[in-house]
Amino acid sequence: MITVSIMLATLIQTLDSTIANVALPHMQGTLSASQDEITWVLTSYIVAAAIATPLTGWLSDRLSVKRLLAFAIGGFTVASALCGLSETLTQIVASRLLQGIFGASLVPLSQSILLDINPREKQGQAMAVWGMGVMVGPILGPTLGGWLTDSYNWRWVFFINVPIGAFALFGVLTFLPSRPAKHDAKFDAFGFATLSLAIGALQAMLDRGEQLDWFGSLEIRIEALLSVLAFAFFLVHTATAGAKSFFRYELLKDRNFATGTCFIFVIGAVMYATRALLPPMLQNLMNYPVATTGLVTAPSGAGTMVAMLFAGRLLKRVDARVLLLAGFLISAFALWQMMQYTIVLSASDIVWPGVIQGFGLGLVFVPLSALTFSTLTPGLRADGTATYSLARNIGSSIGISIVQTLVTRNTQIAHAGLAANVTVFNPAIRPMLQDGASLNMAVLDQAINQQASMIAYLNDFKLMFVATLLVLPLILLIRPAKVVPGAIAHAAMD
The missing domain is CATH 1.20.1250.20 (MFS general substrate transporter like domains)
Structure with missing residues (x-):
């Protein structure tokens, strides 16, 4: 039951990496977005997940694996519902950012839990099951997204996550054993902040550059400068902070x-x-x-x-x-x-x-x-x-x-x-x-x-x-x- 629960959580996360792709043209009309603007629905999710993924280890120590997984599944499910209810491009991009933040820890946590609950001689089989589950999402995504959009409307590509997420959350809360948290876990806030700012500013520059005539725009120049400076601070901090650094330069x-x-x-x-x-x-x-x-x-x-x-x-x-x-x-x-x-x-x-x-x-x-x-x-x-x-x-x-x-x-x-x-x-x-x-x-x-x-x-x-x-x-x-x-x-x- 633990395996079923965490694989359902993994499924909704991997499903969302492709399920929205075929619905983009339909979203574009409903949300009055241009062709390059509507891609923010994809990139906002990926960027948020990229920034939040390295936090998984520290958060699991601070909150415990069970609490973090339950929190991530619940947040992802609520964010999915907000995506389906969105009426403007701003609303859906903000909801997708929340989806990415909450969903970032689902895949690494599911892998870690499967390794923990299986003895060493069965870990290879457990990873094979996990790998197949991870691949099912991207495979089903375009077909399921196309059917839901054609039969109902594009909002259902997000609403479909709600019942699956509810079952996964119930299974995790019921069957996954609790473990004590490590409250002394330390976190490199400066390293994380500078890396996040560098990635976010770079993505904003790439997304809005075409609209604003690239470096002819003051906003694009500011975003480029922010990205370069933040990444430079991150590199210097990584080189000087040693073992306390957010990134291990080794x-x-x-x-x-x-x-x-x-x-x-x-x-x-x-x-x-x-x-x-x-x-x-x-x-x-x-x-x-x-x-x-x-x-x-x-x-x-x-x-x-x-x-x-x-x-x-x-x-x-x-x-x-x-x-x-x-x-x-x-x-x-x-x-x-x-x-x-x-x-x-x-x-x-x-x-x-x-x-x-x-x-x-x-x-x-x-x-x-x-x-x-x-x-x-x-x-x-x-x-x-x-x-x-x-x-x-x-x-x-x-x-x-x-x-x-x-x-x-x-x-x-x-x-x-x-x-x-x-x-x-x-x-x-x-x-x-x-x-x-x-x-x-x-x-x-x-x-x-x-x-x-x-x-x-x-x-x-x-x-x-x-x-x-x-x-x-x-x-x-x-x-x-x-x-x-x-x-x-x-x-x-x-």
Whole structure:
């Protein structure tokens, strides 16, 4: 019953990482938001979770694991209800921030509890169950979100969390045993505050830069300055505070960990950015129904799950670095396929590149985690997993912001380039211009807008394709390490 309860809590957290994606175009109309503004619904959640995740260890010591988990589930459930009740963009972004803050500790706590309640010989099986549960959320997210939005409305993608959260909270309060809290746990408030300010200011700059003409705006310049100064203070504090620091700088001395963290940053950016791009592209440009959008984007998660099952077994026979290279090359191939998209696409044209990309990313996850943590000392493992998760979340947030900004900007640039060909000297256009009918002009303008948007999306896929290839040389920096199977399973799930 403990396992069921904490897996339900994990499910609602992972579900919310993808369930809102297919509903974004519907939210955009209801909340009167622009295309780049509506992505705040995704990035606010990811940033809040990224900032709050490192607090999990300290809070569990201060409050006890049971209290913190109950508090996190209850807060996440209430925040989900507030998201569904939101009437403005400001309200839903604030509610998503609360969701991210409360949900940040759900996944690490669920993993920790499963390890605690199972004997050592069954911990591998427990982590496999946990890993499958973590993957169910992103797989179900697009399909469930599409069905709920199509059958009811977008608010139900948040309301669905309320009954699940209530069952999870009841199970935790009833079956999870209490343990005394450690009231003497110390917390580096200055380090946490400076890192949070740096991340928050950077995200605000990326989200609002396109609207405010970037560094032509005083607000953007202030946010950029705040981010740089806060991060500089964080670095100096980390270097001088020693063991009392919020971040253990000894982690960076481990070559495998430093390289693996760079990799997971890029993976976070590419994986979540792709999932954020596809639903608006399919619904706005190709008129896909929201339910169909969910169905054709969900198989990428299935590809990831299948690859993770294979990767765990292959690690015993194949060099983990070879698996890492293969996974990145497969992911790059999928992005190359996406670069060939046109306005007219069948369902299979969307499904197969998604499955291939998901398979490639799944092939990367397990060996990357194993290599990243294989050379860390046990004393640094807890801090390493928090930093690793933080890098993935920040990469996801920055990746989504960048690709959405580029879609908006490149659409305008492509529109100007295409519209320059609409002249009386163009034989394909001359009859429409000579006729002068307003209907013809409207159809022509719609076609130009559609093509310009498609060009912008293709440019984003090309950017992610290049970024995936550029990190490949970092594999040469990773040292092979012999890791026992139990440690591989533990590191992979971390």
